[in-house]
Amino acid sequence: MSTNDNIIYVSGKLSRFFIYAILLLATLFYLFPLYVMLATSFKTLDEIRIGDMLAFPQFFTLDSWVNAWGKSCIGVECSGLKGYFLNSIKMALPAVLISTILGALNGFILTKWRFPGHTLIFGLMLFGCFIPFQSILIPMALVLGKLKLAGGITGLIIVHITYGIGFTTLFFRNYYINVPTEILNAAKMEGAGFFTIFLKIFVPASLPIFMVSIIWQFTNVWNDFLFGVSFAGGKNYPVTVALNNLINSTTSGKEYNVDMAAAIISAAPTLLVYVLAGKYFVRGLLAGSVKK
Amino acid sequence: MSFLEIKQLTKKFAKTTVFKDINLQIEKGEFIVLLGPSGCGKSTLLNCIAGLLSTDSGQIMMEGEDMNVKHPSKRDIAMVFQSYALYPNMTVGKNISFGMKVRRIPEKTIQEKVSQVAGILNITELLNRKPYQLSGGQQQRVAIGRALVRDPKLFLFDEPLSNLDAKLRLKMRTEIKRLHKNLKTTIIYVTHDQVEAMTLADKIAVINHGKVMQFASPKEIYFSPNSAFVAQFIGSPPMNLIPASITKNATHYQIGIGNKGKQASFSLAIPAGNTLAKAKHSRLQLKNNESRKILLGIRPENIYLAKNIAGSKKLSAWKLSMRLDFIEPHGADNQLILDLDGMEIICRLHSDILLPKTSETEFYLDLNKAIFYDAESGECLS
Numbered sequence: 001m002s003t004n005d006n007i008i009y010v011s012g013k014l015s016r017f018f019i020y021a022i023l024l025l026a027t028l029f030y031l032f033p034l035y036v037m038l039a040t041s042f043k044t045l046d047e048i049r050i051g052d053m054l055a056f057p058q059f060f061t062l063d064s065w066v067n068a069w070g071k072s073c074i075g076v077e078c079s080g081l082k083g084y085f086l087n088s089i090k091m092a093l094p095a096v097l098i099s100t101i102l103g104a105l106n107g108f109i110l111t112k113w114r115f116p117g118h119t120l121i122f123g124l125m126l127f128g129c130f131i132p133f134q135s136i137l138i139p140m141a142l143v144l145g146k147l148k149l150a151g152g153i154t155g156l157i158i159v160h161i162t163y164g165i166g167f168t169t170l171f172f173r174n175y176y177i178n179v180p181t182e183i184l185n186a187a188k189m190e191g192a193g194f195f196t197i198f199l200k201i202f203v204p205a206s207l208p209i210f211m212v213s214i215i216w217q218f219t220n221v222w223n224d225f226l227f228g229v230s231f232a233g234g235k236n237y238p239v240t241v242a243l244n245n246l247i248n249s250t251t252s253g254k255e256y257n258v259d260m261a262a263a264i265i266s267a268a269p270t271l272l273v274y275v276l277a278g279k280y281f282v283r284g285l286l287a288g289s290v291k292k
Numbered sequence: 293m294s295f296l297e298i299k300q301l302t303k304k305f306a307k308t309t310v311f312k313d314i315n316l317q318i319e320k321g322e323f324i325v326l327l328g329p330s331g332c333g334k335s336t337l338l339n340c341i342a343g344l345l346s347t348d349s350g351q352i353m354m355e356g357e358d359m360n361v362k363h364p365s366k367r368d369i370a371m372v373f374q375s376y377a378l379y380p381n382m383t384v385g386k387n388i389s390f391g392m393k394v395r396r397i398p399e400k401t402i403q404e405k406v407s408q409v410a411g412i413l414n415i416t417e418l419l420n421r422k423p424y425q426l427s428g429g430q431q432q433r434v435a436i437g438r439a440l441v442r443d444p445k446l447f448l449f450d451e452p453l454s455n456l457d458a459k460l461r462l463k464m465r466t467e468i469k470r471l472h473k474n475l476k477t478t479i480i481y482v483t484h485d486q487v488e489a490m491t492l493a494d495k496i497a498v499i500n501h502g503k504v505m506q507f508a509s510p511k512e513i514y515f516s517p518n519s520a521f522v523a524q525f526i527g528s529p530p531m532n533l534i535p536a537s538i539t540k541n542a543t544h545y546q547i548g549i550g551n552k553g554k555q556a557s558f559s560l561a562i563p564a565g566n567t568l569a570k571a572k573h574s575r576l577q578l579k580n581n582e583s584r585k586i587l588l589g590i591r592p593e594n595i596y597l598a599k600n601i602a603g604s605k606k607l608s609a610w611k612l613s614m615r616l617d618f619i620e621p622h623g624a625d626n627q628l629i630l631d632l633d634g635m636e637i638i639c640r641l642h643s644d645i646l647l648p649k650t651s652e653t654e655f656y657l658d659l660n661k662a663i664f665y666d667a668e669s670g671e672c673l674s
């Protein structure tokens with residue numbers, strides 16, 4: 001008996017060891033590019049040219065960060081990413097919030113305030129999620145042109161809201177479908193109207209899915225390149241497009257350290273959102289799948 | 293015109309008809325209990341009255357007003373849902389006060405009402421908790437509280453005490469009865485619990501398969517159930533329904549009991565001149581020498597030990613020998629499970645009565661209390 005127990009104990013320890021070893025390797029593997037980016041961004045150009053890509057920076061410098069943020073040339077303009085970074089914020093905040101709020105309203109209506117044809121509407125919205133970006137570029141450009149919104153941030157916001165509604169509606173619909181309709185009925189009988197019920201009962205009950213929707217939308221809107229390059233122009237480009245232009249418009253050879261710093265700056269907000277709110281994302285996705 | 297009139301009401305879900313042509317007339321201030329097996333349509337009926345479900349045909353009139361066009365919020369009805377339906381992100385206190393806030397009742401009145409109702413329902417310590425931090429019974433009391441703070445024209449209670457323990461249930465039952473006595477608000481109350489139904493109701497509606505089988509006072513429902521279904525649904529233990537056949541002779545009625553219609557040795561003659569026979573005569577509609585299959589309904593408390601019966605009762609009673617299978621003691625009384633030619637018969641005797649020792653024992657059935665039902669339709673023939 002006791003020898004058996006020992007074997008299990010030992011093999012338990014051994015398999016633990018392997019699990020951790022594999023996890024550690026996987027983590028290192030995934031962190032490796034980030035390390036290279038960070039290390040490179042703190043090196044001087046000279047060190048990059050002669051040195052080993054994997055080596056730790058010898059002369060630690062923030063110059064490339066300062067350049068990427070405010071000095072590097074993008075096209076003819078030499079004021080770094082900061083203006084474009086601000087563009088992205090101006091674009092992402094309204095786009096994310098509005099599409100999330102509309103999604104919540106849609107989800108509420110499609111599950112609890114049904115009207116004839118609600119399945120068809122939902123079907124069409126779902127269909128919208130699967131339309132490839134490329135196929136709507138020209139019609140969308142025409143529409144924006146007609147609305148006199150081409151080339152600006154407002155137009156871009158509208159595009160992102162339109163594209164996001166399908167997903168946010170899907171999230172909220174699937175969440176609200178699990179909220180018992182009796183709750184709505186009880187509130188109705190107490191005299192509460194549509195918006196009271198939505199704001200006082202359903203919104204507070206759906207914070208996890210709000211997190212999911214916000215994280216999802218923020219990542220998509222912030223990281224978008226295609227819509228940005230197609231529908232915005234000149235000074236209105238989002239940071240993703242600016243990053244591309246910055247990297248491509250270097251005149252005197254590649255400044256890898258600046259490129260790396262610029263890339264990290266562009267990616268920082270989405271990384272931050274994941275670090276801060278990632279656990280809500282997982283929780284929200286799981287909510288409803290397990291009965292409480 | 294009654295306070296609430298339900299006329300020819302029909303409700304279907306896609307292909308299933310939950311109820312068809314239901315009629316109910318409810319007077320102002322009455323305490324109505326809906327009683328019926330699971331799935332018979334009680335909750336659906338409440339939801340239709342509340343306006344939460346659309347109906348397919350028929351009318352619901354409240355105080356002479358057609359409710360079909362009236363939004364649930366305008367009907368002035370408070371409902372306790374079978375599933376409680378508490379607002380998940382609000383504390384107990386907020387759950388109870390939500391409706392009053394919506395109706396813009398002054399904060400002071402709200403506080404008073406909440407603490408008063410919380411006192412009645414024993415949930416004062418729970419006011420700051422969220423619903424998920426409550427047990428089923430506590431949630432149920434919060435749901436009741438949410439309805440009680442209102443002063444509606446009509447209360448709808450869907451099994452409001454189903455999740456409480458016996459003691460609390462008794463207490464809440466009394467509270468609800470007291471509430472009704474004080475407020476005199478009309479109440480429609482769904483329950484599975486017969487004691488609740490008998491003790492609370494002014495009138496009970498027994499529902500089966502979406503039909504109102506009988507709508508009458510608890511006394512009438514108990515003592516003269518109008519169909520075999522009601523007879524067997526009300527009472528615990530239920531009424532014994534013994535398959536029998538009844539034949540009219542020139543001078544008397546002959547009742548024979550037997551399995552599968554086969555005449556057995558048990559039989560009884562009721563002289564045709566007997567009052568009982570007269571009373572049963574008209575509905576039976578038998579010609580001479582004609583016979584009919586019936587169910588003889590007799591409540592367990594109307595079966596006695598033969599040796600304890602004397603005098604006048606003997607005249608109308610019917611002596612039978614049955615085998616005693618076993619005895620279930622229930623405290624105040626004992627229930628004897630008897631075997632009559634393979635049929636199970638239940639007899640209820642006061643616990644003071646000395647129980648028979650032999651397994652084959654003589655019993656008397658008090659035929660004055662017996663009710664005849666048609667063997668096929670279950671229709672009452674008495």
Ligand SMILES: Nc1ncnc2c1ncn2[C@@H]1O[C@H](COP(=O)(O)OP(=O)(O)OP(=O)(O)O)[C@@H](O)[C@H]1O
Nearest residue numbers: 305308310328329330331332333334335336337374
């Ligand atoms: N939304 C629905 N769609 C289809 N059928 C339904 C729906 N709601 C209820 N039913 C059916 O209608 C019938 C009546 O249901 P209801 O909930 O009124 O029963 P009940 O008498 O309240 O039962 P219980 O005592 O178990 O609560 C049941 O057969 C049920 O399956």
Ligand SMILES: [Mg+2]
Nearest residue numbers: 334335374450
């Ligand atoms: Mg029910």
